[in-house]
Amino acid sequence: MxxxxxxxxxxxxxxxxxxxxxxxxxxxxxxxxSGLSEALSIYLLIAIGIKGGIELSHYxxxxxIQPIIGALFLGIAIPVLTLLITRLMKMDLKxxxxxxxxxxxxxxxxxxxxxxxxxxxxxxxxxxxxxxxxLMESPAILVSLLLLKIIEKKKDESALSxxxxxxxxxxxxxxxxxxxxxSLFGKSVLLLLGSLVIGLILGERAVPMVKPLFMxxxxxxxxLFLLSMGITAGQRLPEVKKHGLKLLLFGVLTPIxxxxxxxxxxxxxxxxxxxxxxxxxxxxSASYIAAPAALKASVPEANPxxxxxxxxxxxxxxNLIIGIPIYYEMAxxxx
Numbered sequence: 001m002x003x004x005x006x007x008x009x010x011x012x013x014x015x016x017x018x019x020x021x022x023x024x025x026x027x028x029x030x031x032x033x034s035g036l037s038e039a040l041s042i043y044l045l046i047a048i049g050i051k052g053g054i055e056l057s058h059y060x061x062x063x064x065i066q067p068i069i070g071a072l073f074l075g076i077a078i079p080v081l082t083l084l085i086t087r088l089m090k091m092d093l094k095x096x097x098x099x100x101x102x103x104x105x106x107x108x109x110x111x112x113x114x115x116x117x118x119x120x121x122x123x124x125x126x127x128x129x130x131x132x133x134x135l136m137e138s139p140a141i142l143v144s145l146l147l148l149k150i151i152e153k154k155k156d157e158s159a160l161s162x163x164x165x166x167x168x169x170x171x172x173x174x175x176x177x178x179x180x181x182x183s184l185f186g187k188s189v190l191l192l193l194g195s196l197v198i199g200l201i202l203g204e205r206a207v208p209m210v211k212p213l214f215m216x217x218x219x220x221x222x223x224l225f226l227l228s229m230g231i232t233a234g235q236r237l238p239e240v241k242k243h244g245l246k247l248l249l250f251g252v253l254t255p256i257x258x259x260x261x262x263x264x265x266x267x268x269x270x271x272x273x274x275x276x277x278x279x280x281x282x283x284x285s286a287s288y289i290a291a292p293a294a295l296k297a298s299v300p301e302a303n304p305x306x307x308x309x310x311x312x313x314x315x316x317x318x319n320l321i322i323g324i325p326i327y328y329e330m331a332x333x334x335x
Contacts, residue, residue, distance in 0.1 A: 102292065
C-alpha cells in the first residue's frame with residue numbers, strides 16, 4: 001500500500017498539483033489567467049466525454065445496464081448519507097445540503113487523475129466508465145435540493161399547525177425549473193453529455209480527428225490544469241481551518257466511506273478491477289464545478305467556504321495523493 005502511495009506521489013500529475021499548493025501557501029505571484037483555466041476545464045470535459053462515447057459505442061445496452069443502475073444508486077444514496085452525517089455533526093440545514101450536493105456529485109479531474117494512475121499500473125477498465133461520470137454528475141444535486149424542499153415544507157407545515165391559524169398556504173413546488181436547468185444543462189453536464197453523444201454517434205470514425213488533441217495530449221493538459229487547481233486549493237485551505245477539526249475530518253473520512261461504497265457497488269455490478277477502482281474514485285470524490293454552480297443559484301444561504309472549501313481544499317488533495325491508491329487497494333481486496 002505504501003509503495004502505491006509513494007508511486008502516486010511521484011507522478012507528474014500529483015507533483016504539479018503540490019507545486020500549485022506550495023505557490024499559494026507562500027503567496028507566490030504565480031497564477032493562471034481565468035480564460036486559460038476555463039479553456040483547460042472545457043478541454044478536459046470534452047476529452048472525457050468524447051472518449052467515453054466512442055468506447056460506449058462498442059457495448060450493448062445489456063452489458064452496461066447493471067453499472068448504470070449502480071451509478072444512479074450512488075448518486076441518490078451518497079447525498080442522503082451526507083445529509084445524515086452532517087446533521088449528526090449539528091450542522092445547519094443549508095450547509096448540510098451544500099455538502100450533500102457537493103459530495104454526492106463527482107470530480108471530473110479526480111476521475112482523470114485516477115485514469116492516469118490505473119493506466120500507469122497497467123490496469124485496464126471498461127470504456128463505458130466515462131459515461132457513468134455523466135450519469136453521476138446531476139442526480140445528487142437534484143436529490144439534495146429535493147431533500148431541502150421536503151424538509152423545509154415539513155417545517156412550514158409543522159409551524160403552521162402549531163399556530164393553528166386556519167390559513168391554508170399555497171403548496172410550493174418541490175423543485176424549481178432553475179434547479180433542473182442548472183443540474184441538467186450546466187456547463188460541465190452539457191459538455192460531458194454532448195461530447196458523449198457525439199462520440200457514441202460517430203464511434204471509431206471520430207478517432208482520426210479527435211485522437212491528436214483529445215487523446216494524445218490529455219495527460220499533458222491535465223498537468224497544466226492540476227497546477228492551476230493546486231493554486232486554487234491552496235487558497236481555500238484557510239477557509240476550511242476556520243470551521244474547525246470536524247469539517248476537516250469530514251473531508252477526509254467521508255470519501256473513504258463513500259469510496260468503499262462505490263467499490264462494493266462496482267463489484268456487485270460486475271466491473272473489472274479498473275472499473276471498480278474508478279467507480280470508487282467517483283463515489284469518493286466531490287464536485288467543485290457543477291454542484292457549486294447549482295447551489296449558488298438555488299441555495300444562496302449555504303456558505304461556499306464550507307462546501308467548496310472542503311471539496312477543493314481537503315477532499316480533492318486527499319483523493320489525488322492518498323485516496324486513489326486506497327480505492328485501488330479496496331478494489332484489489334474485494335475482487
